[in-house]
Amino acid sequence: MDLVNHLEGRLLFAVPKKGRLLSAALNLLEGADIQFRRENRLDIALVKNLPIALVFLPAADIPTFVGEGRVDLGITGYDQVQEHDAGVRALARARRMSNEWDPKANGKPQGCETVLDLGFGVCRLQVQVPAKGEYAEGKDLIGKNIGTSFVHLAHEYFARLEMEQEGITNTTQLDGRKLRTKIIELSGSVEAACALGVADGIVDLVESGETMKAAGLKAIDTVVETSAILIKSKAPSNPEIVELIASRIRGVITAQKYVLCQYNVPRSKLPEATRITPGKRAATVTSLDEEGWVAVSAMVEKKRIAPVMDELVKVGATDILVLDIHNTR
Ligand SMILES: Nc1ncnc2c1ncn2[C@@H]1O[C@H](COP(=O)(O)OP(=O)(O)OP(=O)(O)O)[C@@H](O)[C@H]1O
Numbered sequence: 001m002d003l004v005n006h007l008e009g010r011l012l013f014a015v016p017k018k019g020r021l022l023s024a025a026l027n028l029l030e031g032a033d034i035q036f037r038r039e040n041r042l043d044i045a046l047v048k049n050l051p052i053a054l055v056f057l058p059a060a061d062i063p064t065f066v067g068e069g070r071v072d073l074g075i076t077g078y079d080q081v082q083e084h085d086a087g088v089r090a091l092a093r094a095r096r097m098s099n100e101w102d103p104k105a106n107g108k109p110q111g112c113e114t115v116l117d118l119g120f121g122v123c124r125l126q127v128q129v130p131a132k133g134e135y136a137e138g139k140d141l142i143g144k145n146i147g148t149s150f151v152h153l154a155h156e157y158f159a160r161l162e163m164e165q166e167g168i169t170n171t172t173q174l175d176g177r178k179l180r181t182k183i184i185e186l187s188g189s190v191e192a193a194c195a196l197g198v199a200d201g202i203v204d205l206v207e208s209g210e211t212m213k214a215a216g217l218k219a220i221d222t223v224v225e226t227s228a229i230l231i232k233s234k235a236p237s238n239p240e241i242v243e244l245i246a247s248r249i250r251g252v253i254t255a256q257k258y259v260l261c262q263y264n265v266p267r268s269k270l271p272e273a274t275r276i277t278p279g280k281r282a283a284t285v286t287s288l289d290e291e292g293w294v295a296v297s298a299m300v301e302k303k304r305i306a307p308v309m310d311e312l313v314k315v316g317a318t319d320i321l322v323l324d325i326h327n328t329r
C-alpha cells in the first residue's frame with residue numbers, strides 16, 4: 001500500500017525510530033490504545049483505530065518536524081528540543097548579522113510546545129573532561145576543543161562563559177561573536193573523543209555515568225537536565241485529537257506512577273490513616289460490616305509504597321493490599 005497517499009486527514013505523530021526512547025515510547029502508545037502495524041523498514045504506520053499516522057524519525061529531528069508544523073505531535077527528549085531551539089537562535093543571529101533578517105518572512109507559527117513530561121529518558125547533558133586531567137570547571141575549557149553532538153547548546157554554553165570571562169553582561173552581544181572555543185561536531189561515541197586526542201572535553205549525555213567512567217571522564221558541569229517529553233506544533237491540524245492523545249498518555253503515565261492501596265482500619269484511626277494515604281484528590285472510605293471499622297482505598301506513589309505500608313501498620317491498619325493500576329483518566 002502506498003502509505004503516503006493515505007495520510008490525508010490524519011494527524012501526524014512522530015515517534016523516535018530507534019535508540020533510548022523507542023521502547024518506552026512504544027509502551028506508551030500501547031497503553032494509550034494507539035493500534036498500528038509497522039511494516040518492515042517503513043517509517044510511516046497508519047493507526048487502525050484513530051485518524052492518526054505514526055512517523056518514525058530520529059529523536060534529534062522530531063523538534064524540527066514539529067516546530068515547522070509538518071508533524072502535529074511528537075515524542076522526543078527535552079535536550080533535543082533545547083538543541084533545536086539553540087540552532088534556530090543561531091540561524092536568526094547569523095541572518096541578523098548578514099542583514100538578511102526579515103521577521104515577517106515566515107507568517108506561519110514556528111516552534112513547538114511541551115504538552116507533557118513523560119518521565120522516562122531521564123539524564124543530563126554534561127560537560128566532561130579526563131578524570132585525571134587539569135580541567136576542573138567549564139571555564140578551564142575556554143579556547144580548547146570540545147566534541148559533541150549538541151553543537152548549538154555547546155556553542156551557547158561556551159559563548160556565555162567567554163563573555164563572562166570578558167566581563168560582558170549583555171547577552172545580545174552573542175551576535176557575531178567568534179568563539180575562541182572550538183566546537184567539533186560528532187555523531188556518536190562522543191566519549192572516545194578525549195582518549196583519541198580529538199577533543200580536550202566533551203558535552204554529552206550522562207544517565208548512570210557508566211559510559212563516562214569507562215572512558216576515564218568526569219563531569220564538571222551540567223548544561224541541561226532532560227527527560228522525554230510530548231510536544232505539539234503551535235497549529236496542530238486537529239487540536240481535539242491532540243487533546244485526546246495527551247489525555248490518554250497522561251492517564252498511562254499516572255497509572256505507571258501510582259498504585260492503589262486498600263486497607264481496613266478502625267474508624268477511630270481514620271484521620272491518622274488518611275493523613276498517611278491522602279489519595280490523589282481524597283481517599284475513598286467505605287463502611288465495613290464490622291462495627292467500628294472502615295475500608296480505605298487511595299492512590300499512592302509507587303516509589304513511596306513501602307514506607308506508607310509501614311506507617312499504616314503502625315496506626316493499626318490491617319489487610320493492606322497494593323494493586324497495580326492499568327490505566328486512569
Ligand atoms: N543514557 C541515556 N539515558 C536516558 N536517556 C537517554 C540516554 N541517552 C540518550 N537519552 C535520550 O534519548 C534521546 C535519543 O538518544 P539516543 O542516543 O537514543 O539517540 P539516537 O536517536 O539513537 O541517535 P544516535 O544515533 O545519536 O545514538 C536523547 O536525546 C536523550 O533525550
Ligand SMILES: O=P(O)(O)OC[C@H]1O[C@H](OP(=O)(O)OP(=O)(O)O)[C@H](O)[C@@H]1O
Binds near residue numbers: 205209
Ligand atoms: O550514563 P550512561 O548510563 O552510561 O549513558 C550515557 C550514554 O548513553 C547515550 O549513548 P547511547 O548508549 O544511547 O549511544 P550513542 O553513544 O551511540 O548515542 C549517551 O550518549 C552516553 O554515551
